[in-house]
Amino acid sequence: MTASLPVSFALPAGAAPVACVDIGGTKVAVAIVDARGVQGRLVEPTIKQGASDALARQVLRMIGASCQAAHIAPGAISAVGVASCGPFVLNQGRVELSTPNICGGLAGSARGLPNDWRTAVLEAPLHDAFPRVRVENDGVAALQAERRWGALQGIDHCAYVTWSTGIGAGLCVDGRVLRGKNGNAGHAGHMFVVDNADALCGCGNVGDLEALVAGNALPRRFVEYADAAAILIAAKAGDAKAKAIIDGVCRIMGRALYNLIATLDLERISLGGSVFWHHRDYLLPRLQAEIRGKLPALTDGCTLVEAGLGERVGDGAALALVA
Amino acid sequence: MTASLPVSFALPAGAAPVACVDIGGTKVAVAIVDARGVQGRLVEPTIKQGASDALARQVLRMIGASCQAAHIAPGAISAVGVASCGPFVLNQGRVELSTPNICGGLAGSARGLPNDWRTAVLEAPLHDAFPRVRVENDGVAALQAERRWGALQGIDHCAYVTWSTGIGAGLCVDGRVLRGKNGNAGHAGHMFVVDNADALCGCGNVGDLEALVAGNALPRRFVEYADAAAILIAAKAGDAKAKAIIDGVCRIMGRALYNLIATLDLERISLGGSVFWHHRDYLLPRLQAEIRGKLPALTDGCTLVEAGLGERVGDGAALALVA
Secondary structure, three states: OOOOOOOOOOOOOOOOOEEEEEEOOOEEEEEEEEOOEEEEEEEEEOOOOOOOOHHHHHHHHHHHHHHHHHOOOHHHOOEEEEEEOOOEEEEOOEEEEOOOOOOOOOOOOOOOOOOOOOOEEOHHHHHHHOOOEEEEEHHHHHHHHHHHHOOOOOOOOEEEEEEOOOEEEEEEEOOEEOOOOOOOOOOHHHOOOOOOOOOEOOOOOEOOHHHHHOOOOHHHHOOOOOOHHHHHHHHHOOOHHHHHHHHHHHHHHHHHHHHHHHHHOOOEEEEEOHHHHOOHHHHHHHHHHHHOOOOHHHHOOOEEEEOOOHHHHHHHHHHHHHO | OOOOOOOOOOOOOOOOOEEEEEEOOOEEEEEEEEOOEEEEEEEEEOOOOOOOOHHHHHHHHHHHHHHHHOOOOHHHOOEEEEEEOOOEEEEOOEEEEOOOOOOOOOOOOOOOOOOOOOOEEOHHHHHHHOOOEEEEEHHHHHHHHHHHHOOOOOOOOEEEEEEOOOEEEEEEEOOEEOOOOOOOOOOHHHOOOOOOOOOEOOOOOEOOHHHHHOOOOHHHHOOOOOOHHHHHHHHHOOOHHHHHHHHHHHHHHHHHHHHHHHHHOOOEEEEEOHHHHOOHHHHHHHHHHHHOOOOHHHHOOOEEEEOOOHHHHHHHHHHHHHO
């Protein structure tokens, strides 16, 4: 939590409360936001057993419990914002998740998931229960939070990139947030930017960006380190081997950021996520160096910055969809 | 010219004539389009000498000559559409070219250009002479032609990719054509998608997509062949070495197309350009094979097709901006 952030996320006095839902491959977080700010925040492990609507039922139950904790009647909720991991598929216009970490019935999904879901139902049961529901990819939602309260305010051509357990992005060009045919625009973590023969991604790709530099990929690729933080701490302490690893990782991540700039002619990219955020003083200049000098007509007018909302991007993501 | 194409590019009866301008690094083409169709088409080498507005003056002179050839008074021209190579920079809101093949004053520009221009003035003098002027990157303009008359009609999430002397693209997401901060969205030819230590691009990048697979790059990389067509003809004739080269090239180009799909969640990519078009029967299935199986939630709903306008994409590009 960055103490200097002025954002309380409280709604204007008199505004009807909204429910904010964050769905990740590991955890689901739900909170109610009203004029008092964030209320009744609950976190549970993501349910991966039962019928294919089990996750949607979990979200509905958690919204009810969060309302109770916030002393609000569920009928008073005016809207539900859901920021979820993807990819999404649409079934009769309603979002379902096609996420390898959640759906055991997908080719390439994580081994040993206790279900055979091809998709996890999400949006349709929420629409049955609440008057207004908006579901977006978590990268798209985080981008909207950064545009509303963070480092991308007033910037028409921009991206938010999260460098965390996985790699995700939200994109905005010409002042409009990009969604794509199923709301999956921003899955830039699954770009290929270098050659690599053996790094397997959760999505089934071999050698994509996420397989090479994501928080869960680094200890798989460099097994002598317990986790990504251990490599970064060693690099910052001057260890030559760790420094070389991080330089290589920043070259790959820098290429991906540059690819976004070249493809979309962006003005600013804001960066967050646990891997980046805790080591941003070390990582940001290295990423900036990877952009510099490449195709100057496109990169000269583009800056890389740390997320204005810091670690609170996630808190604002679902809220930005409905507030 | 594909004989079966029904598009005449004629304006409706009674519509005021428009001027269509195509600016490439080698040639400038100008034509007048009215209810009769395309009239007074002229082609000249791109002027690269004199003051930095010499190219704009050439365009104005050619529009005048084209009007004369078409028996139209220049004052009758209602609009000028310009599809130009990029990248662009904006000077007081007007497009200037920052193109290494044209501007001798740019770092990384082609050696021996007979000028020291940092930019080539383009849009401002045209606005002084005509009531309506629209300048777009040639990839963006070609995309609009494909959306209007070609293979991307009715497709809201799409790209047109030209595989020619260089590699360029135009992008559309959520039904809106992407422009970016200086109108350079779609410079995806300058993405990095594999490792390569020594292929120098005209833009100064080392090892970007265009440096590896563009029509002008292939004979530089594989010097035993006179040009890209020679490699493709040999591959189609069964020559093992040429086949291996083309397989490698399609792997790189396929990665770039996949990167666009993953980043933008596209429904369809239409392909054109001289390298692709003349060998599309051989190249298209190989590119499709590179997409297949990668991140199915994003690629399953996306098709690669040949340009509906075929070799006439260029003819329609500038017209799509003003007709």
